[in-house]
Amino acid sequence: MNRSDFQQLAELRLREARVLIDQGFFDGAYYLLGYTIECAFKACIARRTREFDFPPNRRTVEAIYKHKAIDLLKASGLEPQYLEDVEKNKSLEDNWKIVQDWSEDSRYTTGRSEKEATDFYSAVISDEGVFTWLKKFW
Secondary structure: HHEEEHHHHHHHHHHHHHHHHHHHOHHHHHHHHHHHHHHHHHHHHHOOOOOOOOOHHHHHHHOOOOOOHHHHHHHOOOHHHHHHHHHHHHHHHHHHHHHHOOOHHHHHOOOOOOOHOOOOOOOHHHOOOOHHHHOOOO
């Protein structure tokens, strides 16, 4: 997979999540919104990858194959930028708090409310949303 693939997947998962929310399938929407963020982070990581460079140390490689937003934030090299940006924009920090709780294990859970799904959606796509922020760097 390459950067463009991850960008396209992120956009697709976001559209799918919107359809699921509109149809009342909040568990699936929540799950796909997390993958929207994961794919966006991986597009950011891919942007930093240089052709013909030897892969970095094993820990770095393992970190980019994770699902947790906090791990991907660090692996992407965007953590310093994030810390700078949240100082200027508390809404981004609030949205991050919602997004960072996502886990790929959400595929096994049921009972998400409409509010949980729509709050997550808003935390992803609002002007101060995490996905909106990530798109600046992918």
